[in-house]
Amino acid sequence: MTMDLIRTVCLMLCAFTVNSIANELKDRALKLMAETPLIDGHNDLPWQLRNKFNNQLNETNLYTLNSTHTNIPKIKAGHLSAQFWAAYVPCDTQYKDAVRQTLEQIDVIHRMCQKYPEVFTFAASSQDIEDAFKQNKTACLIGVEGGHSIDSSLGTLRLMYQLGVRYLTLTHSCNTPWVDNWLVDTDSETAVHDGLSEFGKQVVFEMNRIGMLVDLAHVSEKVMKQVLEISKAPIIFSHSSAYSICPHKRNVPDDVLREVKNKNGIVMINFYNDYVTCQKAANLSHVADHFDHIKKVAGSSIIGFGGDYDGVPRVPDGLEDVSKYPDLVIELLRRGWTDDEIKDALGRNLLRVFREVERVRDSLNGVTPDDVPIPLKEVQNPCRTNYGYPDTQSSACTPSLYPLVLALTLLTKILV
Template structure:
């Protein structure tokens, strides 16, 4: 039985609102307040690339036992630091490089299998999760609800049957594109060939709605964002993104899309990627990209980077305040019911103050100092994502009664 969404979160928000934040707390008081809050309410992060790091690590090459999360790892994520950060649920990105010439589906299967082995290896700390209700279940058990999120629709290889198979394996969101434009959807970072979604692309969104798989619009073109919102009957998410008004790159969400979030019910989850968080860092990164030819070898990229570093200096300073600025902008335009956290740890550099998964309380302390109350912080931490996810599950239950699995193909994109 699907419980009404307000009942799922009522206790969470009532308990969270009992302690109001001080008007001007000190840094220490704000951090203590943040840690206490995250001990009570679920913190859900929308994107962490740890499985890809384990796969590509030059020492471990996919050996989840060798890359021991019970120890302090050489990356940004391990069990002790997840607990210190108050993480209750994590969408682990099962990322496959869209630049691969072949083997997308095979590699995706391998990444799903690797991630499930990683989760199963730590039963005292991780719980494989597939439903919105699993988040609170895991928190009560003192575990991290561990979801699978596919980053890039190239892995379905134009097959709705493959999409359904991935759902059956436990995947609960799919980013429609990564950085490569597909046969059916334009990526923000690649050529825009379709003006957004093709008819088959729209059918992908409809089938994801029918399954209960969250439609993730991180990485897609603005036209895809708008058209997916036109099509989707369920809340969408942006698993890791920012506000374009503060850092003008198409990868970030423009205000005209943010304004549509209340009607859709979706959640825009803010990342910690320095290059995409302020204009100075974005300009520095853009210039480096211009100097790096497509197809450059790793050695050439390193040489270009080192030469650029000598000429231009390091990446301009990006701090926790930049992340908080993006959260506040999105909250101001879309509303505080439509913003969340998708840090993108293990995906690159991090802002000052947010060096690893132990530091989520630092961000919440910054927002406490800015006057955010506990009820709104609880929504940001996880309440908004839980609500959107539960609504997507409700939509799926209805749609599965109304229509059969779609037999549309990329060549003949009609519902049959």
């Protein structure tokens, strides 16, 4: 009986100790999140609003919406202080109505913030994020996901900035007329520009000039290195993970991580299972492995959160929705991360990058906007007019040309 009693007491003491440590880590995590804004780099809720409601916000309620990773109660439980909402439209809009579709996604983000002013406040600067945090509101920022959304137009890029867009992902999963996407590294798509074209470099420089963050998620490895070399401002990966942990071409290789460190940028870690474990299954611990690896290779100063919620079909066990961010912070603390390292990853790194992008913008205040258009031969297609280009005749989508193009396309398919 004595041994059984001793065993029972030991088990009780062990359970009490484990529970006490867990409570201590949770309290510590919540305290850090109360002191530092959690800034997430990428959330696709706006695309879910398009898919489910055709952007009719009157048809839904973000307090009660339960078919998404993101709603207002989950945001509050997750202590999400600032979110870059993705103004994403698919690659099949390229050369068609990508600009219109993207403007509608920018609009729905603005309207979402306006509909719930007690929760959200629109943000267009690093200071706006800090002000929102002091007001206990979630700052809403906009990132356009995919260079096809600007239709190879610097004027469109500038106007999107005026509408509040603060980052552009140079590609999604398709090449544009000026930059190659990540699929060229898988050999499932052919490289067209050997990375960035000359116009692609113009886009990067103009983003530096106006103060828009350059996002390298979704680009080829060659583009990553080219942009890191030429950009005057730090870059971001808004939702990418570590290639050495999961060798998926959407992730960031170690040599690029080190260069991101050299250029004071940030990699905001993606939670999509396929990028976390390169398998359909993953858990919270696997995501923490990416945090640990990037810290080991390049330090905690380049790490952020880029969950990709509502943009992916699978997320890890333990990170089922945006309410689960504190659990990931707890896991990092359990692994020995210091308070300062946690605060860096939560938001201080992104704020530092954002401020530097703004500083570069201000330093280029006297530089005039780039108004050299992309060469016509690089964008000419049956549904694009040519107005403004010298010695050309606009014939895009005219009754005489389009059927000819269609017939030639069909004939080619038949002959092949």
